[in-house]
Amino acid sequence: MNELKIHVERVVRPIRASNRRKCRMREELLAHLTCMAEQEQHRTKDAGAAVAAAIRRFGDADALRDELQASVPVVERIGLVDLVGLGPMRRRQGEAPVRYIVRSNIVGFAFACVGFSLFALAIVAIFGQRPQRLGQPGTLHLLGFVFATLVIQCGTTTVIGLLSEAMRRALDSRASATSPRAKWTATVRLAVYCLAGSVLIAVASAALMAAIDWFVPIPFITPVYFWWITLGAAALGGPLLFWQAVNWRATNQRFEDWESLDLETTHLA
Amino acid sequence: MGTISGDQLRGHLEGLILASLEDGPSHGWDIWRNLESAGGGALALKEGSLYPALYRLEREGLIAARWETKATGRAGPRRRVYRLSAKGRRRLHAARDQWRQFVAVVGNLLGAPA
Numbered sequence: 001m002n003e004l005k006i007h008v009e010r011v012v013r014p015i016r017a018s019n020r021r022k023c024r025m026r027e028e029l030l031a032h033l034t035c036m037a038e039q040e041q042h043r044t045k046d047a048g049a050a051v052a053a054a055i056r057r058f059g060d061a062d063a064l065r066d067e068l069q070a071s072v073p074v075v076e077r078i079g080l081v082d083l084v085g086l087g088p089m090r091r092r093q094g095e096a097p098v099r100y101i102v103r104s105n106i107v108g109f110a111f112a113c114v115g116f117s118l119f120a121l122a123i124v125a126i127f128g129q130r131p132q133r134l135g136q137p138g139t140l141h142l143l144g145f146v147f148a149t150l151v152i153q154c155g156t157t158t159v160i161g162l163l164s165e166a167m168r169r170a171l172d173s174r175a176s177a178t179s180p181r182a183k184w185t186a187t188v189r190l191a192v193y194c195l196a197g198s199v200l201i202a203v204a205s206a207a208l209m210a211a212i213d214w215f216v217p218i219p220f221i222t223p224v225y226f227w228w229i230t231l232g233a234a235a236l237g238g239p240l241l242f243w244q245a246v247n248w249r250a251t252n253q254r255f256e257d258w259e260s261l262d263l264e265t266t267h268l269a
Numbered sequence: 270m271g272t273i274s275g276d277q278l279r280g281h282l283e284g285l286i287l288a289s290l291e292d293g294p295s296h297g298w299d300i301w302r303n304l305e306s307a308g309g310g311a312l313a314l315k316e317g318s319l320y321p322a323l324y325r326l327e328r329e330g331l332i333a334a335r336w337e338t339k340a341t342g343r344a345g346p347r348r349r350v351y352r353l354s355a356k357g358r359r360r361l362h363a364a365r366d367q368w369r370q371f372v373a374v375v376g377n378l379l380g381a382p383a
Contacts, residue, residue: 058316063315068324071324
């Protein structure tokens with residue numbers, strides 16, 4: 001089974017596609033290869049020979065990889081091209097989820113700040129720092145607004161990522177709990193994280209509205225709407241976070257299982 | 270009987286898969302076995318190439334897929350069950366018409382009418 005998994009991983013790992021699509025390819029190809037190996041073993045009565053025959057029948061790994069890559073939608077393919085500089089945003093082999101969440105958000109924030117600073121310098125160099133017309137926000141005002149939204153967005157995604165990971169662990173604990181007390185404790189932890197998610201998303205939504213209002217007062221953000229939107233964000237935030245954690249758990253389990261396979265040092269029999 | 274290589278089948282595999290799904294939903298392994306038995310062992314195609322074709326058909330909306338959910342009594346990785354969509358059924362009918370026309374015209378030219 002492990003040799004079949006390694007063959008599948010050799011085909012699928014280099015493909016530029018979303019993790020979700022790649023996990024699907026892995027499972028489907030492995031299911032087919034497993035059936036083939038079982039059929040061959042029934043015929044040859046030799047497990048090693050059956051695996052080798054199944055891999056041979058399956059076809060050349062490079063050719064199959066090219067065909068699978070061509071079946072990925074163009075938008076997804078282009079979006080996942082290994083651009084220079086995006087490497088640090090990807091999850092490294094064996095990297096702990098918490099470390100990955102914090103690191104990728106810090107790197108993302110740093111990239112956004114550098115890109116935005118260059119853009120800001122160009123704007124200031126071209127238009128100067130004064131408003132172009134009376135009543136319009138000045139360039140520095142604009143820069144302050146964009147920087148504030150960057151901080152809010154990056155801070156929120158980091159904390160949401162950490163809360164999702166904490167919920168994933170609570171879900172794991174709940175699934176493996178052997179006593180009612182342990183199950184209850186895990187459920188309480190999940191409820192607390194949901195509540196924290198609601199508060200966080202409500203605060204982030206309020207901060208974003210305040211930043212927009214500070215930049216250009218928008219007529220529809222009256223105090224009444226402000227509170228309705230904040231309450232709506234609070235009501236939806238917890239359940240959405242829970243749903244994300246359930247998905248994150250399923251993807252993470254499958255992802256770690258496959259990505260931990262060492263393709264360099266393991267050789268087929 | 271000689272074998273029909275993958276190159277000769279190029280362009281026809283999608284139609285063969287659609288035809289295989291006409292009788293009802295099926296997963297990759299069963300689709301392959303249907304093709305193999307219908308081809309009488311003459312189809313010399315690498316089995317892995319079935320999946321890129323399935324993904325292309327799904328992307329075009331000609332087939333739909335979902336993960337196998339009912340207990341099948343088998344251990345191992347999950348399988349996806351594919352079924353023909355209405356668009357896929359129309360494409361299959363069109364492919365059959367094209368094939369009949371191709372066989373009639375080329376058969377006459379070769380001096381071996383269908």
